[in-house]
Amino acid sequence: MRIELERRANPSLLFSVISPFLALALTVFAGGIMFALLGKDPVSALYSFFIEPLLDIWSLHEIAIKAAPLILIGAGLSVCYRSNNWNIGAEGQFIAGAIAGAIVPVVFHDWHSSLVLPLMLIFGMIGGALYAAIPAFLKAHMNTNEILTSLMLVYIAQLFLDWLVRGPWRSPDAYNFPVSRDFAPEAILPELVSSGRANLGFVFAVVAAVGLWIMMRYTLKGFEITVLGQSERAGRFAGFSSRRMIWFSMLLSGAFAGLAGISEVSGVIGKLQPVISPGYGFTAIIVAFLGRLNPLGIIAAGLFLALTYVGGEAVQLTLGVSDKVTRVFQGLLLFFVLSCDTLIQYKIRLVFSRFRQTTEGGAH
C-alpha cells in the first residue's frame, strides 16, 4: 500500500475552509502528546495553555497587546504577498518606525503638546514606509531580490537602534543603562479601558485590517493587487503596472509595520531600548499565512498566536515546563497549516493495487 498525493482538478472549497481548523486540531493533539511525554497531564496543560488565558479580563488585555503588532504587520504583509512582493523585512520596518516616531519624545522632550502623539504616529508610519522604500527601489529599478534586501535591512535597523540607545539617545538618568529617556505622559498611547493594559494600538490594528479587507474586496486596487500577484502578464494587459505595485505594496506594509513599531514603543514600553520586539516582524509572516492572506483571517490568526505567547507563560508557571514550549507550539502550528494547505490543491489517495509498482520496477 502506498499514499499518493494527487493534484485536484479544482482547488477544494471544503479544504480551503477547514484546513486552518484541521491544522489547529492537529497542533493541539500533537501538543497534548508532547505534554504527556513530559509527564504532565495533557488535559490540564492544554486547558491552561489555551483556555485559561481567555477567562481572565487581565489576560485578554495581554493577548490584545501581543496581537496588535502581529495583526497590523500581518495585514500589511498580506498585500505584499498577494501582489507577489516578498517583503521579509517587516521587523526592520517596525524598528525604523519606532525610531522615527521616537524622534519627537526623545529629541524634543521639552516640547509638551497634545500634538506629540499624532506626530509620533505619523512619523512612525513615514519611517517604516521609507525603510521599506529601500528594497522597493532596489526591486523596481535594479531588479534585485527583495527577499534578500528586505531581510538584510532588518539587521541594519536592529544595530542602528542599538547604537542610538547606547550613544546619542542614551538617557542621562538611567545610570548608563542603554535606554532612551522615558516618554512623557502625552507621548504614551492611551489605554483603551481601565481594566487592563491594552492600548489604542489594538484599535489601529483592527481598523487597518478591516480597511484592507474592504480594499481587497471592493476596490479596483484590490483587484489590481490580486491580478498582478497571480499573473503579471495578465495584469499588464489590463493596464496595471507591476512596478507601481511594488512601490504601493512595500510602502503600505512598511507604513503598517512602522505604525506597529511606534505603537509598541509608545503604548507598551514607554521608551526606546536595544530590543523592542521579540520578533513580531517575523512572527507576523506566520500570522499572514495562517490567516490565508485575508485581513479578517489575519485578525483571528494574530489573536491566536498572541494566545500561544500568553498561554505558554501560563503553563510555565502552573506546570513548571520550559519556556520553549511556546516556540514548539508555534512551530507545530505553522507546520500543520502548511501541510493541511496541501490538501486544497491535492488529495490523498491510498493505492492498494501493486500494479504500478511492478511496472515501475520493470522499468529499471
Next chain:
Amino acid sequence: MKKIILALTTSAAVLGFAAAASAQDKTKICFIYVGSKTDGGWTQAHDIGRQALQDHFGDKIETPFLENVPEGPDAERAIERMARSGCALVFTTSFGFMDATIKVAEKFPDVKFEHATGFKSAANVATYNARFYEGRYIQGVIAAKLSQKGLAGYIASFPIPEVVMGINSFVHGAQSVNPEFKVKVIWANTWFDPGKEADAAKALVDQGVDILTQHTDTTAPMQVASERGIKAFGQASDMIKAGPETQLTAIVDTWGAYYIKRTQAVLDGTWKSEQMWDGLKDGILTMAPYTNMPDDVKKLAEETEAKIRSGELHPFTGPIKKQDGSDWLADGAVSDDGTLLGMNFYIAGVDDQLPK
C-alpha cells in the same frame, strides 16, 4: 517614630497573614529569571538559591518560577502574572526588571517584591544585592600574581555602576600587587549571549591578555580560555566544570540564605522593605576553591579574603586616582557606598573609555 514603625509592622503582619491565608495552605514564593535556569551562571545561582529555599521549608511553600523572561514589556506581564497567581513574595532577579517590578508593585500593594541589584524601592519593594566587588578585588590580586604580561581581559556587560565598580575593584586589587597592572575591557552589551561572550573572549586573548575575567552570565568565556590555554575567573556560579584546568576561582552568588531569611519574614509577618547590600562576611557571595595556582598565590588570596571578611580591608581604600589622573581617595580613605552605587568613572590603570 516608634509608633509609626509599630503601626507599619502590624499592618504588614496583618497583610502577611491575609496573603498567607488566601494562598490556600502553601505560601507561594515566586521567581522571575532573565536567563535559563541552567545557564551555568547568574540565573543558575538564583535557581540554586530557590532550591535551597524549597528544601528548607519543604511542604510549607511552593516556589514557581518563570525563566527566559526578556527585560521589557514581557517582564511586566510575567511579574503581574505572578502577583495574580497568589504569590506572597516575588523575587525579580535582574536589573532590567526594575521598572516593571515597581509598576506591578503599585497595582498589588499586598504582594511583596524583592528586586535584585536595582536602586528603586517602595513600601512593598525591597532590593537586594551583594558586594561582588569584594570578590573582584581578590581576583585582581590573583591576576596580578599570575599574569606574565601584567594584562588581564575583562568581558563586561553594560556600563552601569555595578559593572564599573567591579572593573575598578579588580584593577585596584591587581595594583596592590603590581602597580603597573592594566586591564582591557570589552563591552559585550549583553548579560547572556554565549556567542558574543565567546567572541569577546577570543578578541581579548588575541590582544594578548593572559588572564580572563567576566561580568556576563555564561560559561562561554571560560571555555575559550580553556581552549587558548590561559587562566580565567568564573562568574556567579562555580564554573569549574567548564574549565577544570582553567578556573582560578569564581565569585559564587549564594542567595539561598537570603531567600530563606526573607521568606521566613513573610511567614512570620515581619517582612519590611529594606535595601540589603551584604558582602563576603554575610555569606551572600563566596569564593569558589582557589585552584590552578601556586600555593603562595593561594595563600595570599585566602589572606586577602580573610581581611575583607573581618573588615580589616575595604577594597576601595585610598590612595586611588581616577583614570584622568585626578585624585579620588586620599591615602587611607575609604569610599562611601553612595559613590560606589553611582560609580561612573574608571580608576587609573583601566585601558578603556567608558562608553559615552
